[in-house]
Amino acid sequence: MFTIWYFIGLILIGICAGFASGLLGVGGGFLIAPLQFFLLKSIGVAPELAILISFGTSLAIIIPTSISGAYRHTRSMDNIIKPGLRLGIFGVIGGFIGGFVASVIPSKTLEIIFGLLLLFIAFNNIVNINKEREEARIPFNWLTIGIIGLGVGFSSGLLGVGGGIFLIAILTALLGFSIIEAIGTSSIFISLTAIGGFISYMISGFGVSTFPYSIGYVSIINFVLIACFSVPMASVGAKMAHKVPQKKLKMIFSVVILYMALKMLSILP
Secondary structure, eight states: OOOHHHHHHHHHHHHHHHHHHHHHSSTTHHHHHHHHHHHHHHTTOOHHHHHHHHHHHHHHHHHHHHHHHHHHHHTTOGGGHHHHHHHHHHHHHHHHHHHHHHTTSOHHHHHHHHHHHHHHHHHHHHHTTTOSSOOOOSOOSHHHHHHHHHHHHHHHHHHTSOSHHHHHHHHHHTSOOOHHHHHHHHHHHHHHHHHHHHHHHHHHTTTTOOOSSEETTEEHHHHHHHHHHHHHHHHHHHHHHTTSOHHHHHHHHHHHHHHHHHHHTTSOO
């Protein structure tokens, strides 16, 4: 089943996703999950199993990867620690619930949900590409923290991503965060949120998943190979984020997400 090209593919995913995680504060799940899915299908894994392994393993990889990026961001911005931790507390709960819900929803439905959400976020960023910071439209209090944390956490567990792509859009569009502040806060948030989803995928797939060398829907081989490269690259990406102009960061963020949205919706081959 496993070929040298499969292992090379995992290494390349780790390098790209790790750098993107640190640079954009997104955990890398928006790359790790779909790219693993395409790679698993290429070696003959059934789509229904491939999508769940991709999501579960993605969440496991996101934990050490995002911690690496978050550490680098907090060295430059200590004001992001408190909001990141507060949101993350609720994110863990939402992620745990979302992970269990994902195991009972058809894989094609998950792909369409993921693609449409990414498409919405990409267009929102393109429309606001020239705005460095928007006015806060809602207060940042415990009520909004709970709603946002649970909601983004649920989408994290459901779709196998850290939730950073959704959280950054919310922080910049509704709460008045600058893009670099949102990226740093997101890095902390997703390192916590991914834990809930990861645990639920491990439990729900226990005794069900037929993929070799896996615990539930978490592939040990995929986790080790991708994480070995994504963790150090996340630190590199986070360091680079503080040197890139905010408008360029938004542009990079939008283009990458738009591409992945079209890929998941099967609009692109």
